[in-house]
Amino acid sequence: ETASKEGYAHFMIKEIHESPKAVRDTISSLMSDLDVVEKISEEIRQAERVIVTGAGTSYHAGLYFSLLLTREGITSIPLIASEYYNVKGKRGDLIIAISQSGETIDVLQSIRKLKSEGAKVVSITNVIESAIARESDYKIYMRAGPEIGVAATKTFTTQVASLLFLYSYAFGKDWKALKDADKEVEQAINATEGFAKRVGEELAKKQNIYYLGRGLSLPLAMEGALKIKEVSYVHAEAYPAGESKHGPISLVESGFPIVFINDGEMPELLKNNVMEMKARGGKIYMISVNRKLGEAELEIFLNSKFPALSISPVIQLIAYYAAVSKGLDPDKPRNLAKTVTVE
């Protein structure tokens, strides 16, 4: 086990550092398989509804994709896989099922139900010929390599990269630019270690944290909150930043930590929310891409063509350092399993 960590203290940090390669291999595999990408793109454009399903981290990648689709005017439903009974499938539906392992029972159940009601299935998995892939009409395989750490890291970044590729291809965006996506991920990791360590150590001492973001930053805020909860056992809750004034702000008092995800799209709107939190004494940590926001106790600023891909390793590193500073083993969080095969 020590050998396979290749000098890293934990698999989690090793796997975060493997993210650039995982993204590079995945993008080049998609680029060499454009026939499948083309067919799936047509299905997405023609579908009456695109239902995007997944569990845990994979659901967050799915929510990100679903938002990209609704921004293009596509009717898309992000579906937490275990809540499959809330959606009645029909002919004309396309399901995009996202699962690192390809074995999560909740995801299998959701595709089985919707398929039996007439939907077609596209799966995005990291494990070849997994149960979910076998039940799909179209398959995309990520090339992230094995992930040992229970908390998903490089596979989340790779899911986001695959989905961004699919979206860009299907809607006439510059999908070829994604061949450099790995460099953005690598730069983010290199620029972030110091910031992430400081923020992680500070957050580890807290009882509660908010992760706030607007638009495409919301799924990343959700993933940031999930990750730190999973490995450091600090309670964290993600909220759409604008919605945080409708309730969550009542908890904020002097020193309450709030991590803002600022992907550069709506910095002015986000700033309103930052000021509201600051006025109550909130301690602001900021992950900013392309547009600096200021007003934070600590802010990391990154430039990136693909903000989500740069933000992803930052939230993971914060969670990692929070766990490590509490003396916890982030590779084996209590009560969690890598693959969950019971409903």
Ligand code: G6P
């Ligand atoms: C488990 C893991 C999570 C993971 C989820 C979905 O609950 O602890 O980290 O996100 O399963 O896994 P999947 O293999 O379907 O992506």
